[in-house]
Amino acid sequence: xxLLILSPTxxxxxxxxxxxxxxxxxxxxxxPENIDNESVEFxxxxxxxxGSLKNYPNLKCISSMGAGVxxxxxxxxxxxQVLLTRIVDPELSKTMFEFILAMVMNHLRGLTHFKQSQxxxxxxxxxxxxxxxIRIGIMGLGVIGSYVAKRLIGMGFRVNGWAQSPxxxxxxxxxxxxxxxxxxxxxTEILICLLPSTPSTHGLLNKETLAMLPKGASLxxxxxxxxxxxxxxxxxxxxxxxxxxxxxxFQQEPLPNNHPFWKxxxxxxxxxxxxxxxxxxxxxxxxxxxxxxxxGQELMHSVSRKKGY
Ligand code: OXD
Numbered sequence: 543x544x545l546l547i548l549s550p551t552x553x554x555x556x557x558x559x560x561x562x563x564x565x566x567x568x569x570x571x572x573x574p575e576n577i578d579n580e581s582v583e584f585x586x587x588x589x590x591x592x593g594s595l596k597n598y599p600n601l602k603c604i605s606s607m608g609a610g611v612x613x614x615x616x617x618x619x620x621x622x623q624v625l626l627t628r629i630v631d632p633e634l635s636k637t638m639f640e641f642i643l644a645m646v647m648n649h650l651r652g653l654t655h656f657k658q659s660q661x662x663x664x665x666x667x668x669x670x671x672x673x674x675x676i677r678i679g680i681m682g683l684g685v686i687g688s689y690v691a692k693r694l695i696g697m698g699f700r701v702n703g704w705a706q707s708p709x710x711x712x713x714x715x716x717x718x719x720x721x722x723x724x725x726x727x728x729x730t731e732i733l734i735c736l737l738p739s740t741p742s743t744h745g746l747l748n749k750e751t752l753a754m755l756p757k758g759a760s761l762x763x764x765x766x767x768x769x770x771x772x773x774x775x776x777x778x779x780x781x782x783x784x785x786x787x788x789x790x791x792f793q794q795e796p797l798p799n800n801h802p803f804w805k806x807x808x809x810x811x812x813x814x815x816x817x818x819x820x821x822x823x824x825x826x827x828x829x830x831x832x833x834x835x836x837x838g839q840e841l842m843h844s845v846s847r848k849k850g851y
Contacts, residue, residue, distance in 0.1 A: 543569070543581055543582075543583045543600070543836075544568070544569040544570065544571055544577070544581045544582055544583065544584075545561070545568050545569070545570045545571070545582075545583070545584040545585070545586065545832055546570075546571050546572070546573060546577070546582045546584070546585045546586070546598070547561075547570065547571070547572045547573065547585075547586045548573040548585050548586065548587045548588075548590045548594065548595075549573070549586070549587060549588035549589065549590070549607060550573065550574075550589065550590070550591065551588065551589045552588050552589070552607065554572050556821045556822075557586065557607070557821045558570060558572055559821075560821035560822045560824075560825040561586075561821075561825050561828060561829065563825070564825040564826055564828075564829045565829045565832075568829065568832055569581070573590075573594075579597050579598050579599070580598075580599055580600055581600070582598040582600065582601055583598075583600055583601060583602050583603070583835065583836075584601075584602065584603050584604075584605070584831075584832050584835055585598065585601060585603070585604045585605070586605050586607055586828060587604055587605070587606060587607065587614065588606065588607040588608060588613075589613055590613075590614075590617070592616075592617045592618065592619060593617070593618075593619040595617065595619070595620060595621055595624070596619050596621055598621075601621060601624050602624060602625065602835050603624060603625045603626075603627060603831065603832075603835045603841065604624055604625070604626050604627075605626075605627045605628070605629075605828055605831060606626070606627070606628040606629060606845075607629065607819055608628070608629055608634075608819050609628055609629055609630070609631075609634055609685075609686065609817075609819075610628070610738065610739065610766065610851075611626060611628050611845050611850075611851065612738065612739035612740070612766060612768075612850065614626060614845075615847065615850055625835070625841055625844065626844065626845040626847065627831055627841050627842065627843045627844055627845060628843050628845050628851075629819050629824050629827070629843065630685055630827075630842075630843045631819065631820070631823055631824050631827070632689075633820050633823045633824075634686065634817050634819060634820075635685060635686045635689035635690070635817075636689075637816075637817040637818070638686050638689075638690060638736075638764065638816055638817035639689060639690045639693045639694075641764065641790075641815075641816040641817060642690055642694075642734055642762060642764065642816070643693075643694070643697075645762045645764075645788040645810075646678065646694075646699075646732055646734075646762070648788065648810070649732055649760045649762075649786055649788070650670060650671045650672070650673070650675075650676065651670050652668045652669075652670055654786060654807075654808075654810055655668050656668075658807060673697065673698045673699055674698055674699075674700070676699070676700070676731045676732060677700045677701075677702060677729055677730060677731050677732075678694060678699050678700065678701045678702070678730070678731070678732045678733075678734060679701075679702045679703070679704065679726055679727065679729070679730025679731075679732070679733050679734065680694075680701060680702070680703045680704070680714065680734045680736060681703075681704045681705075681733065681734070681735050681736060681737050681746075681765075682704075682705065682735065682736035682737035682738065682765060683703045683704070683705040683709045683712050683714070683716065683736075684705075684736070684738070684851070686736055686817075687703065687705075687736040688703075688709065688711070688712045688713070688714075690734070690736065691703050691712060691713055691714040692713045695713050695714065701713075701714040701715070702714055702715045702716075702717060702726055702729060702730060703715070703716045703717070703726075704716070704717045704718065704722070704723060704726040704727075705718050706718065706719065706742070707719070723751065723754075724754050727751060727752075727754035727755050728754055728755075728756065729756075730755055730756075730759060731755075731756060731758075731759050731760070732759065732760050732761075732762065733747075733752075733755060733759060733760070733761050733762070734762045734764070735747060735761070735762065735763040735764065735765045735769055735770070736764060736765050737765050737766075737769055738765070738766070738850060738851035739765070739766035739768050739769060739850070740849070740850030740851065741850070743766075743769050744768050744769065745768070745769070745770075745771050746769055747761070747763070747769055747770040747771065747774075747775075748770075748771040748774045749771065749774035749777060749778065752774065752775065752778050752783070752784065753778065753783055755783075755784065757782070757783055758782070758783075758784070758785045759784055759785065760784060760785050760786040760787060760788075761775070761784060761786075761787040761788070761789075762787075762788045763787070763788070763789050763790065763791055764790045764791065764816040764817070765791060766791050767789075767791045767792040767793040767794070767795065768793055770789075770793075772792075772793060772803070775787055775809075776802060776803075776806065779806065779808040779809070784808075785808065786808050786809075786810070787808065787809050787810070788809075788810045788812070789803065789809060789810070789811055789812070790812045790813075790814055790815065790816040791814055791816075792814075795813075795814055796813065797811065797813075827842055827843070830842060831843075
């Protein structure tokens, strides 16, 4: 019986090495290696080809290689009885915080503006804001969102948060549910999206909701591209309702060559690199779940198909 790494879009050698070092006793294969499909009980997946998971009749658990599982749940042929788990790793939260801090400081100090001035050989000083001048709003207060809120508060930022349901342990001022969304957005000058992609968050950032932000506010999306209505963002930036957007995730990835985001002066693009799972730090939890699955024990970091995360 074996573990299969099924990820056509991610580099798999370091995953294989990290898992083998963690537990040399587990037989591990890498898709599309020619293997006996009946032997596969555990799949470690990322952006698998839809329909491919039904080829393993003895599959018991699918672990996502990342924090998100939206791509798994979108597979119309995802086997029904199989348990789903995801990665929860303090390292992922920490690197996400570091990326967000870099983006927030860019927004405060206008670095995108100076990069453009440099490209035009123009000496163009501009006013800046300080940490205590602005209010940050974080949408999505799961493990990563709550950690980012705590670290930003520790640095002196004023932080509000919004989630579908109340979060009593979160250090930020928390708003919850659709009836508190407008109040939350009204007082958010830099909006950070860390929501999971689910049917209820799909298209949630659109011309109505983003227009609830104060004029000149900015957006950082490090969650999933389908939460944002891309055309609406362009309109709001063009009519100066919003001032800047830092986008790490897109409806289509890689971002197509002819996409209007590429050349937009108020959009900074990064290629889905905000926080990448480190195979070495997560190998222990995957191995632990493999053996728990073998012994029929409860798995760590289980995913609710109903909630979508
Ligand atoms: C993740 C990601 O979900 O990298 O971990 O997007």
